[in-house]
Amino acid sequence: MVRPATAQAPPRQDTAAVVELRGVSKVYGTLRANDGISLSVRPGEIHALVGENGAGKSTLMGILSGTVRPDEGRVVIDGEDVTGFDAKGAIARGVGMVHQHFRLVGAFTAAQNIALGDEPLTRRGLLDTAAARRRAAEVSERFGLVLEPDAVVEDMSVGMQQRVEIVKTLTRDARILIFDEPTAVLTDEEAAALFRTLRRLRDDGRAIVFITHKLRDALAVADTVSVLRRGRLVATRDPAATSVEELGTLMVGRRVGGSERAADLVPPDAPVRLSVRGVTMSSRTLHGTPLRDVDLEVHAGEVLGVLGVDGNGQPEIVSVLTGMQTPDAGEVVLDGTPLTGAGPAAFLAAGLGVIPADRHAEGLVLGMSLGRNLVLDRRHDPRFSWRSLFLREREIRAHARRMIEKYDIRAQSPDQLVGSLSGGNQQKVIVAREMERDLTVMVAANPTRGLDIGSIEFVHGRLAAMAAAGGAVVVVTSDIDEAVAVCDRIAVVSSGVVTGVVAAPFDRDRIGVLMGGD
Amino acid sequence: MVIEAQAPAAPPRPGPTPRRSVRDAAAAAYRWIGTRNQGVVVLLSLVTGFAVSAVLIVATTADIRIALGGLFRHPGNALAVTGEGLWSFYTGLFRGAIVDPEMLGRAFADPSVAAWRRALTPLGNTITAAVPLAIVGVGLAIAYRSAAFNMGAHAQMVGGGIGASWVAFGLPGLPWLPHVLLAIVAAVVGGALCGLLPGLLKAVTGASEVIVTIMFNYVMANVLVFLLSSTFFRAEGNGVANPVGRVTPPSAALTDLVPFLPVNAGAIVALLVVVAGAVLLNRSRLGFEMQIAGASPRAADVAGIRRKVVVVWAFVISGAVCGIAGAVQVLGVSQQLQVEFGHTIGTLGILVAFVGNTRPVGVAAAALLYGALQAGGLTAQLDSGVSYQLTNVMQSLIVMFVTAPALIAAIYRLRERQGASR
Numbered sequence: 001m002v003r004p005a006t007a008q009a010p011p012r013q014d015t016a017a018v019v020e021l022r023g024v025s026k027v028y029g030t031l032r033a034n035d036g037i038s039l040s041v042r043p044g045e046i047h048a049l050v051g052e053n054g055a056g057k058s059t060l061m062g063i064l065s066g067t068v069r070p071d072e073g074r075v076v077i078d079g080e081d082v083t084g085f086d087a088k089g090a091i092a093r094g095v096g097m098v099h100q101h102f103r104l105v106g107a108f109t110a111a112q113n114i115a116l117g118d119e120p121l122t123r124r125g126l127l128d129t130a131a132a133r134r135r136a137a138e139v140s141e142r143f144g145l146v147l148e149p150d151a152v153v154e155d156m157s158v159g160m161q162q163r164v165e166i167v168k169t170l171t172r173d174a175r176i177l178i179f180d181e182p183t184a185v186l187t188d189e190e191a192a193a194l195f196r197t198l199r200r201l202r203d204d205g206r207a208i209v210f211i212t213h214k215l216r217d218a219l220a221v222a223d224t225v226s227v228l229r230r231g232r233l234v235a236t237r238d239p240a241a242t243s244v245e246e247l248g249t250l251m252v253g254r255r256v257g258g259s260e261r262a263a264d265l266v267p268p269d270a271p272v273r274l275s276v277r278g279v280t281m282s283s284r285t286l287h288g289t290p291l292r293d294v295d296l297e298v299h300a301g302e303v304l305g306v307l308g309v310d311g312n313g314q315p316e317i318v319s320v321l322t323g324m325q326t327p328d329a330g331e332v333v334l335d336g337t338p339l340t341g342a343g344p345a346a347f348l349a350a351g352l353g354v355i356p357a358d359r360h361a362e363g364l365v366l367g368m369s370l371g372r373n374l375v376l377d378r379r380h381d382p383r384f385s386w387r388s389l390f391l392r393e394r395e396i397r398a399h400a401r402r403m404i405e406k407y408d409i410r411a412q413s414p415d416q417l418v419g420s421l422s423g424g425n426q427q428k429v430i431v432a433r434e435m436e437r438d439l440t441v442m443v444a445a446n447p448t449r450g451l452d453i454g455s456i457e458f459v460h461g462r463l464a465a466m467a468a469a470g471g472a473v474v475v476v477t478s479d480i481d482e483a484v485a486v487c488d489r490i491a492v493v494s495s496g497v498v499t500g501v502v503a504a505p506f507d508r509d510r511i512g513v514l515m516g517g518d
Numbered sequence: 519m520v521i522e523a524q525a526p527a528a529p530p531r532p533g534p535t536p537r538r539s540v541r542d543a544a545a546a547a548y549r550w551i552g553t554r555n556q557g558v559v560v561l562l563s564l565v566t567g568f569a570v571s572a573v574l575i576v577a578t579t580a581d582i583r584i585a586l587g588g589l590f591r592h593p594g595n596a597l598a599v600t601g602e603g604l605w606s607f608y609t610g611l612f613r614g615a616i617v618d619p620e621m622l623g624r625a626f627a628d629p630s631v632a633a634w635r636r637a638l639t640p641l642g643n644t645i646t647a648a649v650p651l652a653i654v655g656v657g658l659a660i661a662y663r664s665a666a667f668n669m670g671a672h673a674q675m676v677g678g679g680i681g682a683s684w685v686a687f688g689l690p691g692l693p694w695l696p697h698v699l700l701a702i703v704a705a706v707v708g709g710a711l712c713g714l715l716p717g718l719l720k721a722v723t724g725a726s727e728v729i730v731t732i733m734f735n736y737v738m739a740n741v742l743v744f745l746l747s748s749t750f751f752r753a754e755g756n757g758v759a760n761p762v763g764r765v766t767p768p769s770a771a772l773t774d775l776v777p778f779l780p781v782n783a784g785a786i787v788a789l790l791v792v793v794a795g796a797v798l799l800n801r802s803r804l805g806f807e808m809q810i811a812g813a814s815p816r817a818a819d820v821a822g823i824r825r826k827v828v829v830v831w832a833f834v835i836s837g838a839v840c841g842i843a844g845a846v847q848v849l850g851v852s853q854q855l856q857v858e859f860g861h862t863i864g865t866l867g868i869l870v871a872f873v874g875n876t877r878p879v880g881v882a883a884a885a886l887l888y889g890a891l892q893a894g895g896l897t898a899q900l901d902s903g904v905s906y907q908l909t910n911v912m913q914s915l916i917v918m919f920v921t922a923p924a925l926i927a928a929i930y931r932l933r934e935r936q937g938a939s940r
Contacts (some may be wrong), residue, residue: 324819345822356820365814376810377821385803393801 016079018043018207019064019095019176024073026059033059034070035231041176041207046198048210048218048239050251051228052309052480052515057211060228061178064209065097066090077176096174100181100311102165106154110147111136114168139170143200159190166197177201178209183217184311184495195221213309214494215247215516229253248512252480270299272333273472274352274441279320279330289313289496291320291327296491296498298441298472303463305487306476309515313496314476315357318445321474322354323347335440348377353434357445357476359423363430366419370411371400373418374433407432408458424455431462442466445476460486480511554923554932556875560884562926563919571912572604575904579603606902611909614897615644615890634778640893642780646851648882648889649788650675650843654867655874655881656795657709657839662876663799664832665812670716670731671840672864673738674709678841679848680745681708683763683855686770686848697770702787702845709841710834712738717833721826727833735864743857753854763848763855772850784846788882791839795878798835808832840867873920888913 017040026034034056041047051057062068063075066087075083077093085093104113115132122128136149145163153161162182169177179198183191198208198221212218218225219239226236227250235250279294291313298304306317319325320332326341333339334350348354356362364373375384375396384399385391400414409428411421418429427447434442444463448456463486467473477483483490484506491501492514500514551558576582585592585599613619621637654671661668668674681704689697716734719725745751746761753764772783799805811818811825812832818825844860852859870888874881895909919926926932 322820343822343824344819345824348822354820356817358816361814362816362820365810365817367813368809372806376817379803379806379821379823388803390797390802391806 020076022074024070032231037233043205046208046222048222048225055228056231094175096169098179110164111149176207215244249509252508252512274298275333279327281327291496303467303473303487305483305490307483308493310478321443351440353439353442355444355447369415371396371414403432424451441472443474554927559923567916610898610901611894615894643893644889645781647892648885649784650863651870652788652882652885653843655870657836658871659876661836664808666832670734671867672735674712674837674840675844675860676738677708677712678705678844681705682845683848686766687764705841705845706838710838713833713837717830766853782850784850792878792882
């Protein structure tokens with residue numbers, strides 16, 4: 001493994017790069033997640049990587065931190081070819097990761113979390129808690145990262161938890177620090193504090209890779225900005241010589257041709273089917289995004305997109321639109337009836353159809369038969385149950401056979417477990433179940449995630465057909481191509497705020513800027 | 519495994535059809551045995567449990583140990599004693615649980631009701647032991663399929679037993695069938711109440727139902743002791759030091775179904791419970807909702823199921839069914855309440871529910887298996903000199919193996935089922 005650096009590369013200009021990727025590619029099936037990426041980071045540099053979901057950021061990060069093995073290309077650290085090293089090897093070489101979803105134990109204190117995985121021991125082989133606290137205090141002081149070693153992590157603010165995670169990597173002597181979407185969960189003040197920390201680390205001579213989709217954050221703190229799109233590194237810019245607009249265009253790209261919906265399909269006087277006004281909701285989960293003053297309106301015959309990079313409040317918006325959660329403020333009106341706080345059953349009864357984001361956990365019961373899954377939310381329908389007491393098994397089977405036919409579900413029989421179907425066919429089961437109900441509004445969350453092209457076209461076709469028949473459709477997605485392909489209007493969200501609503505024909509540059517938080 | 523490679527490749531050659539179908543059936547049976555499913559796992563767990571127990575029997579039985587000590591001086595004797603010990607143990611198990619061939623022979627030679635009854639007593643013992651286990655097992659299975667981890671069968675049996683006993687001795691003079699039915703209804707109410715409380719606590723406060731129901735077992739056990747110390751419940755002639763409840767009068771007793779088989783009408787009750795449990799889980803709207811909520815809480819939310827209501831129902835129904843087991847015991851078997859009433863069955867019921875894979879029919883089969891081991895264990899001990907505790911160890915081993923299907927699958931190299939996720 002050890003090879004003199006001279007054998008590989010000619011000496012670089014000014015400071016030698018501490019990390020270098022040379023033509024790195026990673027292929028998953030038919031998807032080129034990373035495609036010939038070359039990139040170098042010098043010590044004392046903050047290098048921002050920006051890109052949409054699926055642009056290849058996570059894969060690249062995995063390659064740098066040793067969890068993903070590249071199919072082609074080289075990874076060079078300190079002039080030494082380390083291609084194919086594992087996570088342990090990466091840590092040994094001084095690579096440290098600060099994850100978006102912190103790898104912390106909530107019930108432990110800051111000092112315990114920092115010690116975890118590299119615990120100092122006393123001579124008797126017991127945990128040396130004093131040494132652990134000392135080490136945490138030492139490092140946090142050195143970098144001005146004030147934290148309370150004995151505070152329990154789950155009681156801390158998100159910004160403080162992130163600080164613990166940073167200190168943890170620093171105690172491992174990380175010289176190359178990778179930050180994965182570090183500002184996604186932070187307030188503005190916390191983000192400003194993080195930027196100060198990043199600069200301090202840079203001035204200390206560490207190399208920093210800052211992965212984000214927020215263009216302003218990248219411009220605010222980075223020394224170099226690289227843009228990823230569809231697995232390729234499309235540009236590297238000096239922040240002083242570029243703008244949010246240019247980066248937005250580079251990030252989103254342009255698709256030639258395309259199947260955008262024609263503008264003005266929706267008559268301007270079409271009635272509003274679903275509206276959300278002034279919805280504000282604090283985060284209900286550890287990694288959730290709070291919503292601030294969200295307004296949305298969907299008309300009959302319209303497909304409205306809710307578009308944003310993952311982790312900007314989409315699950316929260318879906319849960320409000322479907323009645324799963326009651327917002328702290330604001331109201332939800334379905335077809336003229338205020339339904340705020342009425343609960344999901346009332347929303348379903350009022351004619352709302354849902355294609356949930358997580359088809360395995362929310363859309364289907366995998367251990368049940370196809371037939372049962374097709375009537376999951378039609379238990380009181382007299383067609384399928386006798387006085388809501390007993391199920392009409394024969395009707396359920398016959399219905400399943402019709403759906404198999406009509407929606408081209410590849411299944412052997414109505415009794416087949418839905419868990420044994422392919423992802424595309426599982427999604428068809430959900431689409432079939434929802435579409436067959438008498439709907440006024442459909443809320444579809446990431447309806448084509450993980451599907452093959454044929455299934456994607458099928459689902460899009462069904463959503464468009466529903467709108468054409470006078471229904472209202474909301475497509476919540478993080479895929480700009482999907483939004484542009486099926487929507488009449490797109491509401492762009494960032495950090496739980498609707499940053500803008502655009503109508504077809506779409507200006508991708510503008511959408512890119514809105515997704516980046518403006 | 520060899521069959522699997524051959525079967526699809528076999529060309530459809532002309533020939534006598536019956537032979538082919540027999541071979542196909544054999545191949546299908548072989549494939550079934552080679553696949554990992556609950557039936558096969560239970561079967562192989564039984565085999566494994568028996569095999570491991572054999573080792574334990576050899577190691578713990580004094581006669582066998584002594585004989586084996588002389589293995590090199592008298593090898594014939596050592597092996598004969600070992601073989602005889604094991605043989606008498608396992609045949610004793612059979613004779614105690616199913617039928618004694620000798621008695622059966624006598625019943626055939628000199629048929630009379632008494633002779634037949636004697637011959638069928640082992641089978642009767644098995645069924646009698648299985649009846650409450652099956653009822654409790656179905657009750658718990660209903661809860662477990664709804665992800666309501668009811669550990670309180672003991673308490674709910676006590677609740678049911680108190681209700682049934684009260685109606686039984688408190689309303690003398692009623693005719694037989696109405697009296698029995700009324701007692702069972704009282705048991706349903708008592709058991710349901712004992713299920714309602716933990717259900718509400720879980721739904722309303724989010725309390726852990728496991729802890730609540732376990733604690734509730736102690737509460738009800740002591741409520742029972744308190745009641746038995748009262749003059750109202752305690753049978754006359756028994757002191758407070760050793761209290762037992764008042765005896766069920768004949769008008770409320772579950773009597774034997776037929777004179778030649780010592781099994782009481784509780785067996786009919788168990789049968790009805792199994793059928794009702796299967797209908798609830800497989801055919802009813804409520805059972806559908808309970809299972810959606812149990813298998814996938816988030817999918818249940820999306821489908822508009824009010825999970826809190828469903829979980830309360832699961833607990834109430836589960837408790838009511840366990841209460842019926844209390845009635846069956848107090849009306850048919852013990853005929854009165856005692857201090858430890860429901861303790862053993864309430865605990866074993868949990869195992870039976872899991873061994874039966876929480877399917878009512880499977881639970882009934884598991885209960886019969888358990889009843890057989892219990893009934894057979896006593897005879898096996900008497901016949902072979904192996905200690906009774908060993909039959910308990912054997913039962914526990916079998917349950918352990920059933921609950922570790924991965925272990926059984928590894929030992930016997932079972933194939934995974936296609937698309938298996940239950």
